[in-house]
Amino acid sequence: MAHPxxxxxDVSVSRGGRGVLHGVSLSVAAGQTLALVGRSGSGxxxxxxxVNRLLDPDRGEVLVDGLSTRAWNAxxxxxxxxxxxxxxxxxxxxxxxxxxxxxxxxxxxxxxRVEARVDELLTLVDLDPAVFRxxxxxxLSGGQRQRAGLARALAADPPLLLMDEPFGALDPITxxxxxxxxxxxxxxxxRAIILVTHDMAEACLLADQIAVLxxxxxxxxxxxxNVLASHDSRVTSLFGKLRLKPEATQQATPRGRE
Amino acid sequence: MTExxxxxxxxxxxxxxxxxxxxxxxxxxxxxxxxxxxxxxxxAARRPSLSRxxxxxxxxxQTIPSLAxxxxxxxxxxxxxxxxxxxxxxxxxxAVLPILRATITGLQGVPPAVxxxxxxxxxTPRQVLRQVEWPLALPAIVSGLRVAVVIGVGTAxxxxxxxxxxxxxxxxxxxxxxxxxxxxxxxxxxxxxxxAADAALAAAGQLADPRRRSRRHVVVLIVVTxxxxxxxxxxxxxxxxADLIVGSKNFTEQVVLGELMAQAIERxxxxxxxxxxxxxxxxxxxxxxxxxxxxxxxxxxGTSLTAIFKQPPSADSEQVFATVRDRYASVGLTxxxxxxxxxxxxxxxxxxxxxxxxxxxVSDLAGQLRLKPEATPQATRQxxxKATAAWRAGxxxxxxxRPDGFKGLNAAYGLAFGxxxxxMDLNLIYxxxxxxxxxxxxGDATSGxxxxxxxxxxxxxxxxxxxxDAAPVARASTMLQYPAAxxxxxxxxxxxxxxxxxxxxxAVDGEKQDPAVVVRTFLDRIGGx
Numbered sequence: 001m002a003h004p005x006x007x008x009x010d011v012s013v014s015r016g017g018r019g020v021l022h023g024v025s026l027s028v029a030a031g032q033t034l035a036l037v038g039r040s041g042s043g044x045x046x047x048x049x050x051v052n053r054l055l056d057p058d059r060g061e062v063l064v065d066g067l068s069t070r071a072w073n074a075x076x077x078x079x080x081x082x083x084x085x086x087x088x089x090x091x092x093x094x095x096x097x098x099x100x101x102x103x104x105x106x107x108x109x110x111x112x113r114v115e116a117r118v119d120e121l122l123t124l125v126d127l128d129p130a131v132f133r134x135x136x137x138x139x140l141s142g143g144q145r146q147r148a149g150l151a152r153a154l155a156a157d158p159p160l161l162l163m164d165e166p167f168g169a170l171d172p173i174t175x176x177x178x179x180x181x182x183x184x185x186x187x188x189x190x191r192a193i194i195l196v197t198h199d200m201a202e203a204c205l206l207a208d209q210i211a212v213l214x215x216x217x218x219x220x221x222x223x224x225x226n227v228l229a230s231h232d233s234r235v236t237s238l239f240g241k242l243r244l245k246p247e248a249t250q251q252a253t254p255r256g257r258e
Numbered sequence: 259m260t261e262x263x264x265x266x267x268x269x270x271x272x273x274x275x276x277x278x279x280x281x282x283x284x285x286x287x288x289x290x291x292x293x294x295x296x297x298x299x300x301x302a303a304r305r306p307s308l309s310r311x312x313x314x315x316x317x318x319x320q321t322i323p324s325l326a327x328x329x330x331x332x333x334x335x336x337x338x339x340x341x342x343x344x345x346x347x348x349x350x351x352x353a354v355l356p357i358l359r360a361t362i363t364g365l366q367g368v369p370p371a372v373x374x375x376x377x378x379x380x381x382t383p384r385q386v387l388r389q390v391e392w393p394l395a396l397p398a399i400v401s402g403l404r405v406a407v408v409i410g411v412g413t414a415x416x417x418x419x420x421x422x423x424x425x426x427x428x429x430x431x432x433x434x435x436x437x438x439x440x441x442x443x444x445x446x447x448x449x450x451x452x453x454a455a456d457a458a459l460a461a462a463g464q465l466a467d468p469r470r471r472s473r474r475h476v477v478v479l480i481v482v483t484x485x486x487x488x489x490x491x492x493x494x495x496x497x498x499x500a501d502l503i504v505g506s507k508n509f510t511e512q513v514v515l516g517e518l519m520a521q522a523i524e525r526x527x528x529x530x531x532x533x534x535x536x537x538x539x540x541x542x543x544x545x546x547x548x549x550x551x552x553x554x555x556x557x558x559x560g561t562s563l564t565a566i567f568k569q570p571p572s573a574d575s576e577q578v579f580a581t582v583r584d585r586y587a588s589v590g591l592t593x594x595x596x597x598x599x600x601x602x603x604x605x606x607x608x609x610x611x612x613x614x615x616x617x618x619x620v621s622d623l624a625g626q627l628r629l630k631p632e633a634t635p636q637a638t639r640q641x642x643x644k645a646t647a648a649w650r651a652g653x654x655x656x657x658x659x660r661p662d663g664f665k666g667l668n669a670a671y672g673l674a675f676g677x678x679x680x681x682m683d684l685n686l687i688y689x690x691x692x693x694x695x696x697x698x699x700x701g702d703a704t705s706g707x708x709x710x711x712x713x714x715x716x717x718x719x720x721x722x723x724x725x726x727d728a729a730p731v732a733r734a735s736t737m738l739q740y741p742a743a744x745x746x747x748x749x750x751x752x753x754x755x756x757x758x759x760x761x762x763x764x765a766v767d768g769e770k771q772d773p774a775v776v777v778r779t780f781l782d783r784i785g786g787x
Contacts, residue, residue: 052378079380089375093393093467102389103379152379162378 003066005030005160005192006051010060013046020046023060024218026211030159033186033193035207037200037238042213044196048162051194052081064160079103082161082191086168088149090137096122096148097133103156121151124188126181143174147181154189161193167202179205200239204228212238261439262446268772269443277447279342279423284410284455287346291353291406296399298354299361300387309362316355324348324416325538332420332545341534341551345414345422352413353406360402364395393466400463404456411452415444419538421505421551425451430508430536437770458482500532502736502743505552507543508536510773511601511704514762515556517777519730522750525787527742540565547591553736554747558601558726562586562593571662571724575600578725592737594730594744595751599759602723603657604703604715605667608691612714619719623698624671648676652696654684662724664700670722688713704756706764715756728754746787753784 004027013021021043028034036044049055050062053074061068064077090099097118104114119129125147137145146166153161167175183206186193197203203210204224212220212227214234220227228239266273295316302309322330331344368391376390418426428444431437461479502523506516513535520531534552537543544566546552562582563569572578583593605620617623627649651673657663658681667673675698682690687699692711701708708715730747737744758780765776781787 054374054378075380075382077380078378081378081380083375083378085371085375087371089369089371091372091376091390092369102381106380106385 003063004028005032005065006194007063007066008047008050008060009063011047011050011057011062012059013043013050013055013057015046019216021057021213021216024213024216025060026218026221028192028194028209030192031190032209033195033207035203035210036194036196036213037198037203037210038213039238040198041215043216044213045164047213048164048194048196051160051162052078052083079107079156080158080160082153082155082158084146084149084153084161084163084166086165087142088137088145088152088166090145090149090152092137094137095133096127096135096137096140099137099148100152100155102152107156117155118151121154122148124154124185125151127151141174142170143178146170146178150182150185154185159191161191163193164196165198166195167199168197175202182206262442265439265443273443273447276423276425276427276444277451280411280414280425280448280451283342283345283349283414283417283422283424284407284451287349287414288353288357288403288406288410290346290350291357292403294350295354295357295402295406296361299358299399300365302358303362303365313355313358313362316358319351320355322351324352324413325419327351328416328420328538332542341420341546341549342422344420345417345424349410349413349417353410356405356409357399357402360398360400360405361395364398364402365391367398368394396466397463400459400466404459404463407455407459408452411448411455415448418536419508420542421534421537421546423534427536430538431513433508439770454482454485501529502553502740503532503534503551505537505543505546505555506533506535507540507555508538510706510766511759511763512556514759514766514773514777515597515728517773518750518754518780519554519556519747521774521777521781522787523743523746525781526746526749527740529740529743547731547733548589550733554730554732554743556597556728557731558728559593559596560602560724560726562731564724573718573721573724575725575727579727579729586731587734590734592732592734592744594732594747596727596729597750597754598752599704599728599754599756601702601704601726601728601756601759602718603663603700604708604723605698605700605718606688606691606708606713606715607698608694609712609714611697612716617714617716619717620667620671620673620722621719623716624673627674649697650677650695651675651679651698652682652687652690653679653700654687655681656684657700667700667722670720704759704763706760706762706767709757709760710764710768728759749786753786758784 007027008024011021011024012019024043024047026034036047038044046055050057050069051064053069053072056070061070063069064072064081069077090096091102094102097115100118100121101114104117109117118133122129122132127144127147132140132144132148137148140148149166153163167178170178179202186206195203195206204227207224209221210224210227211218212235219232220230220235222230227235230236230239298312302312327348328344331347372390372394373386376386381389414422414424415426415429417424418430425444425448429441429448430444432439432441432444458479461482465479504516504520504523506512516533516535520533523529523531534546537546537552537555540557540561543552543555543557547555559575559578559582560571562585563578564571567582567585569581579593579596586593605623607617607623611617615622615626617626653664658679664679680696682696682699684701687696687701688705688707688711690696691699691713703715707713730750732744732747762776762780765771766773
């Protein structure tokens with residue numbers, strides 16, 4: 001791979017005269033999962049939204065596949081970037097199958113290929129196509145919605161996946177199931193993933209790299225083990241509890257190194 | 259109820275036409291309002307800074323009373339004038355607000371997360387609107403359309419006042435005739451139409467909702483649409499293409515005269531005539547004539563002189579006719595020969611008093627008032643044998659106040675009444691005279707109650723009251739185009755006496771007969787048509 005999947009180069013953003021991000025530089029390789037962590041208002045979501053041009057940086061630039069997002073056609077860039085948010089953001093007036101088929105249809109795939117893809121994805125996220133194709137979003141449980149949202153984001157086989165607290169609204173058991181699902185999918189598909197979360201255990205569990213944001217500044221970008229070993233008080237305050245539980249660290253040993 | 263059914267049965271064809279007109283008015287105005295309101299709503303939802311002025315303006319338009327709005331629109335070029343076009347403009351103005359509001363509400367109700375996802379998935383702004391925001395806002399928009407349609411069906415009844423037809427014709431006609439059956443004949447179908455339109459749109463809304471799409475609703479919608487279209491087509495077909503249009507103002511005598519001219523033209527000239535009766539007043543009828551909304555209506559020379567041409571009133575019949583005819587000619591209208599009666603104020607007494615005392619004129623009455631006790635009116639003698647020569651007068655409030663009313667009358671004839679005249683409701687004066695509560699009054703010379711209650715009209719021998727001779731006013735161009743119609747109207751000259759007019763007014767107001775039937779009987783009787 002010549003270029004990292006995503007590269008932030010000295011990115012600054014201010015909203016309403018107030019700095020939200022200050023000179024953040026960071027990169028994510030293909031096949032890698034990066035977790036963005038930090039307190040509320042630390043700029044995690046802003047950083048994520050720069051990638052698919054929901055926002056443009058005021059200074060610096062974001063390179064996707066080596067090309068500045070400003071040079072990308074926003075619509076094209078978005079269609080090759082999966083996007084999952086908390087509670088999935090499914091279209092309430094469209095069936096599960098219709099939701100998943102949205103981007104393939106925009107890309108004008110042949111109908112048969114779209115249908116096959118929907119079934120394939122439903123199976124991938126462990127929803128029985130026979131049962132769930134025709135369901136409406138409000139007929140799904142929170143976990144099922146999140147699975148459908150993940151399937152929709154993956155529909156057009158995007159090389160890059162952005163996830164903004166995708167498991168934030170779920171109960172612990174469902175969340176645990178979906179973590180397993182996520183790892184399985186990532187092992188199968190090997191995408192570049194940026195995951196915003198405020199759940200530190202989740203970050204340690206799922207990510208190869210954890211980027212810690214504090215008041216708009218990147219204060220650490222390390223492997224989970226290194227982040228947990230940090231002595232920076234701004235980092236330790238976030239991970240305090242986890243540091244006392246070595247088994248969490250153990251569990252969080254990055255896959256792919258095994 | 260049976261009266262209503264009988265009325266509906268005897269007016270089936272006309273009713274279908276009116277219903278058709280009503281449906282067209284509401285459907286067209288709602289469609290135009292949707293074409294304006296929905297894009298404006300989208301704009302307002304997108305740009306909150308524009309939302310306030312847009313909604314404010316629509317709100318303001320909504321607060322204008324409907325009759326006032328029609329009044330404002332009549333003198334305007336292009337959108338104004340009289341008839342369907344103006345009605346459409348006014349109805350559209352009223353329909354825009356609910357649709358606009360519903361569109362804004364609907365779009366603002368779309369969850370922001372859903373829109374963000376749509377954008378993030380690579381939908382273009384247009385695709386976001388069409389595939390996500392529009393379907394999610396649609397239920398709200400449909401409910402706005404339903405509100406607009408229900409308001410429209412109600413407001414469209416008022417459109418009758420400016421000659422746009424519709425079911426309001428019956429309501430205004432019924433109000434003029436004080437006939438609840440006729441009012442109901444307009445109001446009840448209008449209410450049913452509102453319910454049906456609301457139900458049809460509700461069904462359409464369900465149809466648009468992918469979640470509840472069902473065959474039943476499709477069937478309901480198709481049935482309703484077919485019904486509406488059938489009514490419409492049959493309505494249009496009945497109204498056909500008329501050669502000319504006869505109008506009238508909105509009171510019984512005017513409706514009768516409109517019908518009289520229409521039937522005279524139909525019978526003598528063999529032309530097809532459309533009736534736009536019950537226009538909302540002198541100004542509206544005149545505007546209608548000028549703009550070609552109607553081709554002819556009956557006006558009173560005194561009304562033309564004072565109300566249209568702003569001249570002081572006059573009692574000289576010939577001079578008023580000549581003046582008004584010249585004024586009309588200068589604006590392209592033709593004043594045809596007078597029909598024969600003068601609808602002015604009339605001084606009236608009980609018929610038996612007039613006969614017993616040999617009174618024919620107001621001067622005779624003035625003479626009686628100066629006479630001895632034996633000349634007292636009969637009722638007074640019976641009720642109060644010892645009373646002095648006390649003729650008691652009672653007048654409507656307006657007659658007492660206006661300069662050409664009681665004061666001028668008193669100055670002209672020197673009427674010495676016993677005491678100040680009583681002030682009475684105009685509708686009660688005739689019965690008050692008949693019942694002997696008062697002895698003299700001033701009323702409408704062609705009121706149907708004069709004959710029915712046995713009252714006698716005393717001739718205004720000093721020519722005190724201004725003349726209000728009835729005469730057809732027509733568009734000169736129409737008269738040139740259809741000389742036969744002009745001839746038919748001319749042959750009505752002098753054929754309608756005040757007594758004839760009273761009798762026809764009474765047949766409609768008092769006996770609740772259909773004006774068309776009354777006029778047919780009259781024309782058969784006088785012959786020549």
